[in-house]
Amino acid sequence: MIDDGREIPDGSLIRTGLCIVGAGAAGIAMARALRGSGHDVVVLESGGFDYDASTNDLNIGALTGEPMTFADTERPLHETRLRYFGGSTNHWFGWCRPLDPFDFERRAWVPDSGWPISRADIDPWLPGAHELAELGPVEFDPGVWQRRYGLQRPLLSTDLVAATMFQYSPPTRFGERYRGALRKSEDLRILLHSNATRLGATPDADHVSGVDVAVLDGPRFRVEADAFVLATGGVEVPRLLLASNDVQPEGLGNGADLVGRYFMEHPHMVAGRAVLTRAPEKLMAHQIRPYRIDGRDVSAQAVFTLTPAAQERYQALNFSTFAFGLYPAAQLDADPGQPGLSGVQVAELMGRSGPHARSVMEFLMISEGGPVRDSRVRLGPELDELGVPRVELDWRHSALDRHTIQTGLEVLGRELGRLGLGRMLVERDGVGPMDAQIDVGSHHMGTTRMSEDPSSGVVDADGRVHGIDNLFVAGSAVYPTGGSANPTLTLLALALRLADHLDKRVLA
Amino acid sequence: MRPLSRRRFLGLLGVASVVATTPLRLFAAVDRRVTPQTAVLSALADRPAVGGLDGVDAVASVYLHEFPEEASTAVLREALGFGPRRVATRKTRRLAPMIKADFAADDIVALDGWRLSRTEARWAALVHLERLDAG
Numbered sequence: 001m002i003d004d005g006r007e008i009p010d011g012s013l014i015r016t017g018l019c020i021v022g023a024g025a026a027g028i029a030m031a032r033a034l035r036g037s038g039h040d041v042v043v044l045e046s047g048g049f050d051y052d053a054s055t056n057d058l059n060i061g062a063l064t065g066e067p068m069t070f071a072d073t074e075r076p077l078h079e080t081r082l083r084y085f086g087g088s089t090n091h092w093f094g095w096c097r098p099l100d101p102f103d104f105e106r107r108a109w110v111p112d113s114g115w116p117i118s119r120a121d122i123d124p125w126l127p128g129a130h131e132l133a134e135l136g137p138v139e140f141d142p143g144v145w146q147r148r149y150g151l152q153r154p155l156l157s158t159d160l161v162a163a164t165m166f167q168y169s170p171p172t173r174f175g176e177r178y179r180g181a182l183r184k185s186e187d188l189r190i191l192l193h194s195n196a197t198r199l200g201a202t203p204d205a206d207h208v209s210g211v212d213v214a215v216l217d218g219p220r221f222r223v224e225a226d227a228f229v230l231a232t233g234g235v236e237v238p239r240l241l242l243a244s245n246d247v248q249p250e251g252l253g254n255g256a257d258l259v260g261r262y263f264m265e266h267p268h269m270v271a272g273r274a275v276l277t278r279a280p281e282k283l284m285a286h287q288i289r290p291y292r293i294d295g296r297d298v299s300a301q302a303v304f305t306l307t308p309a310a311q312e313r314y315q316a317l318n319f320s321t322f323a324f325g326l327y328p329a330a331q332l333d334a335d336p337g338q339p340g341l342s343g344v345q346v347a348e349l350m351g352r353s354g355p356h357a358r359s360v361m362e363f364l365m366i367s368e369g370g371p372v373r374d375s376r377v378r379l380g381p382e383l384d385e386l387g388v389p390r391v392e393l394d395w396r397h398s399a400l401d402r403h404t405i406q407t408g409l410e411v412l413g414r415e416l417g418r419l420g421l422g423r424m425l426v427e428r429d430g431v432g433p434m435d436a437q438i439d440v441g442s443h444h445m446g447t448t449r450m451s452e453d454p455s456s457g458v459v460d461a462d463g464r465v466h467g468i469d470n471l472f473v474a475g476s477a478v479y480p481t482g483g484s485a486n487p488t489l490t491l492l493a494l495a496l497r498l499a500d501h502l503d504k505r506v507l508a
Numbered sequence: 509m510r511p512l513s514r515r516r517f518l519g520l521l522g523v524a525s526v527v528a529t530t531p532l533r534l535f536a537a538v539d540r541r542v543t544p545q546t547a548v549l550s551a552l553a554d555r556p557a558v559g560g561l562d563g564v565d566a567v568a569s570v571y572l573h574e575f576p577e578e579a580s581t582a583v584l585r586e587a588l589g590f591g592p593r594r595v596a597t598r599k600t601r602r603l604a605p606m607i608k609a610d611f612a613a614d615d616i617v618a619l620d621g622w623r624l625s626r627t628e629a630r631w632a633a634l635v636h637l638e639r640l641d642a643g
Contacts, residue, residue: 340570340620341619342558342566344563345561345566345567347563349563349624413623414614417608418612423624424623425622426621428621432621
């Protein structure tokens, strides 16, 4: 059922088996998975069914670190997340690929890398994640897509630069898509307009006793549960933990001073241009287009990534490159280009010394952002309308970030040349990845990182907060590293895995 | 203050070290940055004008600006393994495997941001100089 928190009597106590804070991708995935499990579940959602500015303003926070921009536009913190049913799936673009197996490994050249689980641990949950995001088959090998689904041959796939697939959700708006099914569930109660403001803990801070809930201009009440899941994203999860400081002054679960630290983004950059020997119509694999699979259209495209061998060889992070633009080389004539060598001239050189250029590909790069301890979310001095401290986000780049983008372009250019497929422009007007603006994807990760050892992370391999027996975190806040894939698909799989764990081992 | 030449700028970025024989050297200069403004101004001030030239002459002009020590047909012929009688413009097919080998060995030159094989840039320079010699 779906209820309105504004109608809960002030001072009420609600008792349940599991309390999920947040009805975004992770919270809805878990609630949906636990339907019919026999467990009583309450989901607290800050907003209603539609966007409301006063509710979303609860997200307002200060950016004190690197600028957060996209396409030359600043991205205020409160606009990057949405506080209403469905959460940020209400504005996501649906880009999906799971983290690569290599992303889970410890890499000697990436400080603080390594997950306590492997990709194999989430693989069983990927089919469910695909179903939730309304994707195609759990298959990202372009070779399989060529054989089964009619994908054209990607431009290249080598020992250093691999072609892999991205799939695109419609994009599924989780709130709209799953509202009806969740409403019908008898053991599930969703409370709208209900903001978690503080977690109460036992004196030893090893057990959460309840969560205080406040409604804007409305009642306040409390929810007590056997277990709690925080599913409010990479900024709000640490905010709530840090604000819950009456028993543990440094914040709940923050004995190792790691809550809020290691905030990560995916650095985005439009850079690089290649003149290619293959005509645009032969490069359709790299354009987003629908493929008819099992009676429905699945949007997908092939992208380039650095192979594990290349990451190790060049001491780089993971890196995905998308064909951001693709057009016939003839259009270079109309391109003012840069003051120096033009694409036309390089194409002419290729015509004299090799194959003629036939197309031009421009690139969008999404890099892994390396974990940095001092990149962090912390509480600021200001309070929101409900009395909860607002956050300050101090995002810092890893020294590896720019190196990775530069390296990715260089290696792609090397492979294009080696295979006689084209030539790469890395710097334009003297400005390349080492100097260009780094944009963000509003992918907030890492602030309650997963670790085996309580001294190096906030949650364990099950998503349970170290030292607290009944508090769990779902979502990309638990990522120790973020790979170069958009986080949603992996976090959905992790949420389903956590739901199964709670169902069989905690709530049972 | 001594102006930052384009060559120096590329060196700072690490991309002028494209003669490096190991990939790690190619990408080693991560922290040696100059500001975008400095880079653009110096790059524009020190760039040979190549507008209106065909691809070979344009690449040759930029290459010889970056590597003036190679501005000799004899030097270029020797570097390319061309004998004295070989007409450069008629032997282009034989360049393709050399170009691919350059990329495989990271023997790549950065010219106005473009990554080209050292061989193709030298070949363009040779053709350009022979055109000039021919008047």
